[in-house]
Amino acid sequence: MGNEAIGRGIVECGCSVATSYPGTPASEILESVVTFCKETDSRMHIEWSVNEKVAYEVALAASCTGKRAAVAMKQVGLNVASDPFMRSAYLGVKGGFLLVSADDPGPHSSQTEQDSRFFAMFAKIPVLDPSSPREAKEMVRLAFELSEEYEIPVMLRPTTRICHARQAVPLLDPERVARAARFEKDPKRWCATPRFVTDLHRGLTAKLVRIGADPRLVPAFFPGDGTVPRTAIVGSGVAFAHTLDVLDEMELSGKVDCYQVKVPYPLPTEFIESINSGYDRIVVIEETYPVIEMQLANRRIVGRGSKLVPNEGELTPEVIRGVLVKFLDLAPAPAPAASPAPGARPTLCAGCGHRAAYYAISQTFPRGIFPGDIGCYTLGMNLGAVDTVHCMGAGISQAAGFYHAYAQDGAEFPTVVATIGDSTFFHSGIPALVNAVSQNARIIVVILDNATTAMTGHQPTPQLGTTASGEQGRPVFIRDIVRASGVSFLREVDAYDVQAMTGILREADRYCRGGDGGVAVIIASSPCVLAAEAGAPQAVQAVRISEECTGCRECLDMFECPAIVWDEGASRAGISQGACNRCGVCVSACPIQAIVIDQEGDPA
């Protein structure tokens, strides 16, 4: 897998500190670092940090001591880390410093399809754009070398189709970089006050000019045979790999001059000149924003500017084929048949505690407003219990904003219930909670604690007290943080206990509306059913659907458990015993009590 190739590359380069916060498509990078460190007996400090900003700062400081360091995240994680990121370009680094920011054109699992290469350009640091997992691993080494040579952070920008692509990759023994930590104090640099910043900025610009002229970083050239003269295809990343496959499929391999840009920023100066003077027709194929195209700044280019290349979405082989057909004036391929059907939508797992909590919330407050957050529990939108999903940690702040907007109208304000997962709470929910408390918001915050970071593959949260390498850490408890944030209403409940949860929600609503009301926090716990390390689910009870079922479909539509199926023959609901997790929560989801605990049923 591309992420494993990157992780392996980090270990092979003798990196000393690697940090990350999980997020698709980047999550497996740090996990691979752990695996390959163990396999090669390499010593490294490896951490799942609480968020990307912290991850960036920890790794950056390690680099300031002269050691090699790496930080990995998804592209929107870099938004969170943008503050230390932007300044690190000015101040530079000592030991090689690699930033991996994984983009998600499409997007498949992200709030935006933003292009991290643009972010690199904004920060003024070089970015490498791999076209395959193999190349991603090679570029890790190049990034460390460039970073040390020019004392600058270097970004590696893989996309989903690199991160989650699998390919055979050559393995090398890890370099044993035995450097002792040595931080050299230099206040003009590490504490740079505005007075010193312009000089640092001047130094940065000079570095970029030198990097733009570095002969190692020129694009790879795939010459054509002259049949299509003065015409060039310029591409980068996996979109370039797909371009080669499409040309092959169209029997045009080796007919047109092709260039693979490996460093989209700073685009090599000589390349800009040779493209602009050597060709009359140029198309640029890159994901997702026109980074190369803008630096070429040539009006003869057909690409984003001329709308030949779509400005949005993933550049899949069929999209690239359409672009090349128009660019090369070829006869279009026959249009594909009817557009494909939408696939099944994702849903919370059978027995997931989040479903129970959401069911209780939506049933208790049919007219409530429900700001949500990022994680598996975003799927609470299927249950009508998530009204907004914005970015990590936004749910609590949005809840406060909703409250203030309604409360100032004077009329009775709606019940506002924010939901947030345990890992997201640590990531960026804490400042939002402190803020809501101090600003007198009257909202309910439900922290859905499933004892893991489930969506991205079960990374540990700070509460578990386990490090990325599986060693003993020091657990930090959510309840302690909530109390320390000034919350006076705190209740903890087993998420499976819908009745108890409903009672607490009503009590919380009364508290919010009372004379001394404020933020009410409920920690609804239920270990993730997919994570062995999160512990076994509490309740174990088989259920069946009795003869009383009228086929009203309430359980199917409102509860949406994958184990409740429609029994066509009997025209009523049924339980798929193979899929059922035996949590027994659905008993409360039937309006006429036709879902019953099956005493004879197999409880295992």
Added chain:
Amino acid sequence: MRQRIIISGRGGQGVLTLTRVLAEAAMAAGHEVITTETHGMAQRGGAVLSTIKVGLFHGPLIAPGEAEVGLFLHADNLPVHGHYLRSAAAAIVNAVNLAGHDFVDAERLAALAGESRAANLALLGFAAGKGVLFVGADLFEQTIRKTTPAKYLESNLAAFRAGIEAAR
């Protein structure tokens, strides 16, 4: 040798495992191979797709109308991902009954083999038995032996072999 294969299913059905087995088998047979798969939220029961390109290719994605083989772990995904197949493609579907396609009740075969989660391997066995894949069943069996934890090995192999039998 060049072959483009799609594997279509629902999150949780073992699409990723099957992708890996096919890729490892291709490497064991000395072929270049590049694959891609679905991660993230879609894994929670949503429709997921993997692509496998055996032979000299650069990128991992397959364009509509290009795949020579389709393995469908869920018959409902035929209208979702069927357009990736070329007209002469072999479509192998996990279904109790399905007119017009090569189908096998992979879930039943896996349950009989003692591991209901091995329906993916029963479907692979069926496809290998039909002879539509880039290598024969023997190499897949070796790959399964190499990649499966000991605890599941016997039942997984039994499911795979039941698939081969069903293809006869």
